[in-house]
Structure formats: structure tokens, C-alpha cells
Amino acid sequence: MFNKFESNAEPVDTTGQEFLVFTLAAQEYGIDILKVQEIRGYDSQSVTRIANVPSFVKGVTNLRGIIVPIVDMRIKFNLETVEYNHQTVVVILNLKTRVVGVVVDGVSDVLMLQPSQISAAPQFGTAFSTEYLTGIGTLGERMLILVDIEKLMTSEEMALVESAAA
Template identity: 65%
Template sequence: MLELTSHKAEGQPPHASEMAQGENSEFLAFTLGNEEYGIDILKVQEIRGYESVTRIVNAPEFIKGVINLRGIIVPIVDMRIRFNLGTPTYDQFTVVIILNINGRVTGIVVDSVSDVTTLSAQQIKPAPEMGAILSTDYLIGLGTLDDRMLILVDIDKLMSSSEMGLVDQIAVEA
């Protein structure tokens, strides 16, 4: 288990030294299939190895179940299923990213986590419109860094969508 702590508290104004660097943002990079994604590091509470979950009856397939994390019931969402990226496999690299979004703790299952990447505003490009194939509602944009490209997910919007409201309901029922 890796616990992440940030020097920045949510809702706090940036320090002058950070403002002088420009609008830099840090993203936790993770993989799903062959693609690399990024989420705001300030939303990440910790990273854990994948462990079995308690299934919840009648939950949508993308909600794997719940775990008890130090007394808190945490719903676990499999992002590969959520994004229709094929059948997930669980191995020694599979991890659960524990997120804290507006006081709500949720876990997301991803194939692997690579690193924390700092991107400037100039390195973040708008997401191209993908039509019905992929909704860009949940994307911040595409982060470019040398030969890498990160699909930047707006985890707040994703986790506040109507179907993710089911995650809250399941956490309460568990």
C-alpha cells in the first residue's frame, strides 16, 4: 500500500512559488489496456494492490463491490468495465486507486499505475470530439509529454454522473 500525501491542501490558494511556475498540474498516470490515463493527484488518497471485494447483489457490472478500508465501506469501480475496454484481468500489477472526491471515498480498479506527471497548461490539449464512440464529457483533455500522451480524466465529473450515483447508494446499503 502506498499512501499519498500532498503539500497542497484542497481549497487552499497556491503559494507564490507555485504561481510563478505557471499553471502546472500534477496527474497520477495509470494504464487501462494499451492506453495511459491521468487523474488529478489531489483526488488520490492512496494506492493499494487489488484484493477481493464483497459483491453487492443487483449492482451494475462495473461496480465490482465494496471493501472495508479502516472502517469505511468503499465502493470499488472497475474502470476497464466502466469504459467498455474488454474483459478485465487481475494480476500482480492490478491496483485500486482510492479517491477522495468531495468527501466521498471511492476506489477505482486500473491495470497499473506508472508515475506522477506534472503538466503545464500548454501541454494539455482539448480532447477531440469522438462522437458516440467515447463521450468527452469526462475528459479534461490530452496531456502531451515527450513521446507520451495521457488521456486526462475529470474524475469529479465521472464520479458525479447519474450512474455513479449508484455507487453512493451501494455504499450506503452495504
């Protein structure tokens, strides 16, 4: 007899981690979705430039009363420059010590990766220091560079931005 509480479906594995996938120069990156507050279109007119900050800092913007530094990830990762377009977005991150916006070429989706799909970060071949990498995620033929955005955005360079904006 059929029991309505029995299921033939495979149990869903929820032990993975969700990543927001964004692109920079045709490469996909992933950041912990729990750090993402919101995604907004990039409007350079709403960003106020600040003197004496690192070149990767576009400036600051006022987001509902909070002054938020805006970081261009292409410059931060030493990638070629690109024209901003309608797909360029700012991902607003809510980190332990600050709110930061990062400019990326676009956001594609949110992916759940299981621990078996995440490999250790390589020690060479990346455009930026591997201390900010948590690993490489693989999903079929797709590879994501997984970034420890908390560590990247709480570096000493970012402390300079806060002091300049104050």
C-alpha cells in the first residue's frame, strides 16, 4: 500500500555553500552569498572620488545614510580596464566591520557547491594574491575562483579608505 509520507525522491543535500557568481574579464568568481546585502546598477555619477586612496577605490557613495566605499574589482585584481555598461553592477557587501560596494562586470547566478566540488586554491597563475582565495569551485566544465571577500575587503588598504573618507 502506498504511504503518502514515503518518498522515492533522493534526499536533498543541504550541506553545501551558496556562492554569488560574478564575472570579471570573462572569468567567473564566487563569493559567499551570506555576505551580499544587495545588488545595484553601477552609476558613476553617484560615486564621490576621494583623494589619496588606492587606485582601485572609485570613491564613496551614500547608501541610505551609510557612507560606502566603492571598489573596482578589475583594478584590484590587475585586470584590463573595461567600459562600464548596463550589465556593470555594484554588489553591496555587509561584512563584519564595514559595508563595501564592489564593481563587477556582471552577476550571473547563485550556485550551491558541495565540499567535494571545491578544490584548494592554487599557489600560482592567479591575477592576485592567493591569500584572498578560498579555493576553486567546479560544476561540470564550469570553474569558479572562490574569493574570501571578507579577508580581501578588511585588508590594510581598505583601512586607508575608511580613514580618508572620515
